[in-house]
Amino acid sequence: MLDKLFYREKGLFLQSLHPLAALTYLGTLLVLALAFTNPLYLLGILLVVVLAIRAVDGLEAWESYLKIVLFMMVLVMIINPLVVHAGQTIIWHGPRVPVFGRLTISLEAICYGAAMSVRLLDIISVFCLYNQIVHPDKALNLFSRFAGKSVLVISLATRMFPAMVRELESIRGVQQMRGVDFDKGSAKEKVRKYSSLVNILLLSSLEDSLEIAESMQARAFGSGPRTCYTRNLWRPRDVLFLTGSACALGAGIWGLLHGFGGFTFYPQLDYLINGPGTVAVLLIVLFSLSIPVIFSWGWQRCHYLKSKIYFTIIRMLKDRP
């Protein structure tokens, strides 16, 4: 059930990107989502990310993320107005409560909470997209040249994770058959029951780790400097998408420096659209970011484009000595 949240090879266009291009693209999305404060910009990024997720058949997975995030979004929208008193447009004067002081709900605080929750959704969605398009091995491969050991640890951890989930399930079954009732008892007792599960898992994992170490030793791990095996292909499309990301990042930063993309919430809400510049920068950023989505769409729908990309690759391969 959980496996739809993780990477699966579907042979889709966006999954074929070079990890550097993919990570740059995702990084750009992340940076822009954190840098922009204008709700329009944040919504625009959300739109692009969701379209990209759709392009990799990931909407189902995104929905599972959404279920968790929605709760947090609501929380942000409720707590922010309660604790922030910077807004001027007060829409409700509440009673005096300890710690918070007098409760005043301002329109600005609500709007700020809403914008921040969209940003949260942006960020989570970018991570969702990452899980859909980047094969973890490929991403790690990129870093293993200069951080080999850390990468190996991460790789081992990700490899062990599904096995440990399965193991935990079976330990739970075994304990249940030995008369442990996980639904009964006080919270303290429950914690004790569950901690014994983790205890067993930890003991077994420690034992297993020795065997893995042995297998690594038998395969000459740590016998000297390592090299790095990589099969990532660099295609023309990667150049294009890298340029797109750079363009979006450039336009975004230029916009922020010149007063587009930002937004003042306090003490009073700013205008959402501050002249044509706001729209222009937004359009440039969004277009640059949607290049991969457009290509992915074209790859699926338009056979001409598909063959065009295909033949470019063939030609490039032929040209190579």
Added chain:
Amino acid sequence: MAGESGSGKSSLARVLAGLIPDFYGGRFGGRVYYQGCEMRGIDRRKLARQVGMVFQDPEKQLVMTGVEAEIAFGLENLGLPQKEMFRRVAEVISFLGLTELRQEFTASLSGGQKQKLVLAAVLAMQPQVLILDEPTSQLDPVAAEDFFNLVKRLNEEMGFTIVLIEQRLERCFHLADRVVIMEGGRVAQDGDPDQAARWAVRSGTLLIPPVARFFSMLGFSSLPVTVKEGRKQLRQSFSGWPVSGRPDLRKEPTSCSTGQTLLVEVKNLWFTYPNGRETLQDINLKVNAGEFVAILGENGAGKSTLLKNMVGLLQPGRGKVLLDGSDLSKNKGRHPGRQVAYLSQNPNDYLFQDTVEDELLFTLKNFGMEDDGIVAELLEELQIGCHRRVNPRDLSSGERQRVALASVLVTRPDLLVLDEPTRGLDYRLKADMGSFLTRRVAAGVSVVLVTHDVEFAAEYASQAIMMFAGRIVSDGAKHETLGQSVFYSTQIGKLCRGFSEDILTFDEAMERIGPLLSVKTVARAGTLK
């Protein structure tokens, strides 16, 4: 290389791979030479290119998340250039037929595929010697057979030197050029398979295939080690008999004792996992009190799922599991009570207390029961009484399994359900387990177990059930189900096919075919005089 658990086989294998003493440490004496050079003097990198080792459990040897990365792991460690790595990975992938799995995650592979991948990762380093430490002990028979065929090819076609440690000798005895038998940390016998078989017969160990044992017990001079050779021998011995005069070896059907009390009844059971895989389809099954049922079938046939439904760990989608008349599917997510004991595949899932005794007391406490001497009784019966105050994690895997078994048996259950209890056990431990379960059955406990080990099922079970793709395809007394099967039969069963249909075990063959053969040999000896 063969020998009982704890005879030092694995340690010797690790010495040959250079892991002892380099990885383990310890006190040691003597020298190991590889092609005339002392092994300790050889650079680790160089050694890894000469000697490769595959261990027991594929789960505990994989390092990377992807198949291709896993194969390349050893090559990266050797510091090979990119181009060389490409070539080697490609070669190994095509040789082992892993092309389809190239993009897969290692976690999603089956046990057999994982072990193949481990082998691939070692082969990519192009060693000259392959050391395999019980590589098939965690695999089902089909995957194990596959693996052996591969090893055979590597040896015969590619010229690899192979040191194979194995428990189930009927599978690989004939592949070996040399058999080394270890006993108590020493090499007890070293020679060709025929000599090894003779030695094993003389010293009374069970370390030879049943076919060889059968003929050796009857005093034959040449010992066949495969079914084919055995049948040839049998045919020759019977050839003197006129066809009509061939004695009818058919046994009268054993009278079914009626009036047994029904303990478990599975009625029209269907089960689907949350991912939509329909694992059990319309299962109907009855287990009487004091019955010993073995469930056989390939991996993924739904055997373990059926067990979990029977003990109430999983709730059926449709249908019922009745234990003593009460419906188990009603108590969602709770234990079905002290009546049912369940031993999972991995005994380590049980062990977390400080001492062996505490493990047993833990179960008793959960069910609110007192120790009325059952703890001591069980520990003695399972021969772990001397480890009473020892931490269970300090014991060997066979002993751990017995601790786990004891920890579920303290409640004096009426139904004992075991998931592959013979996995990774040697001949002796398997026989111990079999006779222990038989004693339980005699005491009125119903035993249901899943096993891949047809020999074990034929020897000890009374009923055998065959499952295929989520359904029961055959259910009945073991002679009925196993006797009719061509593939799911014992080596002795395969040997006697056509001579007598009802023989499955060594004892049955000795009892029924044995006298005829010895009469025949005596007669022949008489005419010779």
